[in-house]
Amino acid sequence: MRTSCVTADDALPLALVDYLQKAERIAVLTGAGMSAESGVPTFREAQTGLWERYDPLELATPEAFERDPQLVWDWYQWRRELVERSVPNAGHLALAELQKRIPGFTLITQNVDGLHELAGSEEVLELHGNICRSICSRTRQRINPEWLARHCGQSPIPSPHHPQGLVRPDVVWFRESLDSYTLQRAIEAAADCQLMLVIGTSGLVHPAASIPMLAVERNALMIEVNPAASELSRHARWRLDGSAATWLPRLVAALRS
Ligand code: BV8
Numbered sequence: 001m002r003t004s005c006v007t008a009d010d011a012l013p014l015a016l017v018d019y020l021q022k023a024e025r026i027a028v029l030t031g032a033g034m035s036a037e038s039g040v041p042t043f044r045e046a047q048t049g050l051w052e053r054y055d056p057l058e059l060a061t062p063e064a065f066e067r068d069p070q071l072v073w074d075w076y077q078w079r080r081e082l083v084e085r086s087v088p089n090a091g092h093l094a095l096a097e098l099q100k101r102i103p104g105f106t107l108i109t110q111n112v113d114g115l116h117e118l119a120g121s122e123e124v125l126e127l128h129g130n131i132c133r134s135i136c137s138r139t140r141q142r143i144n145p146e147w148l149a150r151h152c153g154q155s156p157i158p159s160p161h162h163p164q165g166l167v168r169p170d171v172v173w174f175r176e177s178l179d180s181y182t183l184q185r186a187i188e189a190a191a192d193c194q195l196m197l198v199i200g201t202s203g204l205v206h207p208a209a210s211i212p213m214l215a216v217e218r219n220a221l222m223i224e225v226n227p228a229a230s231e232l233s234r235h236a237r238w239r240l241d242g243s244a245a246t247w248l249p250r251l252v253a254a255l256r257s
Helices: 014-022 032-039 049-053 062-067 070-085 090-101 115-119 145-151 180-192 209-218 243-254
Strands: 004-007 025-031 106-111 130-135 168-170 195-199 223-225 238-241
Touching: 014 223, 014 243, 025 090, 032 090, 032 115, 032 243, 049 070, 062 070, 070 106, 070 130, 070 168, 090 106, 090 115, 090 243, 106 180, 130 195, 168 209, 180 209, 209 223, 223 243
Parallel strands: 004 238, 025 106, 025 195, 195 223, 223 238
Antiparallel strands: 130 168
16 A cells, blocks of 8 residues: 655545545554654653763663662653653644544553653553653562652652562563553554544564554554654554644644644
8 A cells, every 4th residue: 555645735535534534433552752852852862961871771671670769760850851851742632622523432552651641642651651650679569759758858769558669660671562452442443433543653673563453454444643664654554744742733723623
């Protein structure tokens, strides 16, 4: 199947608008590019200052936390501050509006910044967790934020839920399995959808990157929103060449027309 690249100067193809207007079941997968215009760097870009000399692919692992829990905790605290200074962009808001218009709409995200919920999206499937939540490293029970605020001075912070536990971010590290219920719901939504929207992801991290393929293998159409080609571009019927905050409001406007 041929991929048509649509630039920001082009009008949306009529066939795309027609397909979007008729779709009753839409699944969306977002990646770090979704939050780029909110000022949240992907963790590859985020490596500046003190963190420049560290490899994020090495830091975001259980082994790194085991080896140096304070270093990993400090890295996440630094990223949390970046996230807490960010706000949803026009792309996040457009997806929240799309959800209100399409009954069979499922939003799946690789992002850990919570910006989709902040924009008003509901029942977001956070495949990789949420950086603003903390859990016990042994029991995985959530840590009460008020409790955490009172104990943040310790380093590393012993968990209140287990004598050998430590407080860690509620994210999925590399070589950790995703939450099976969340992943299953994402798989079902992709397998059942008529249209798969893939926004701001390089398609390099698995199993997230394989989810859109479940849609394509069942003859759903894929629309990609990305200013650059990704590992998934060749499976897209259309690649909207540009940013999430540019294209997603245009898709919502096309629905209104
Ligand atoms: C798993 C949370 C089973 C943490 C993240 C060898 C050994 C073991 C495992 C593996 C292995 N090889 C492969 C694997 C699997 C591994 C993996 O995929 N590795 C990759 C590096 C090859 N996956 C795992 O380990 C997963 N678990 O497989 O469990 C298992 C169990 C035991 C042993 C083995 C296997 C867990 C993966 C989850 C990792 N956690 N995040 C944290 O954030 O600290 S991943 C993290 O990076 C993000 O969540 C996100 O998923 C990923 C970044 O990817 P993208 O979102 O795509 O972002 P990226 O920067 O790459 O691209 C941005 C895109 O946006 C670009 O295309 C750009 O053009 C575009 N863009 C830019 N601006 C805009 C834009 N688009 C639109 N608008 C714009 N304005």
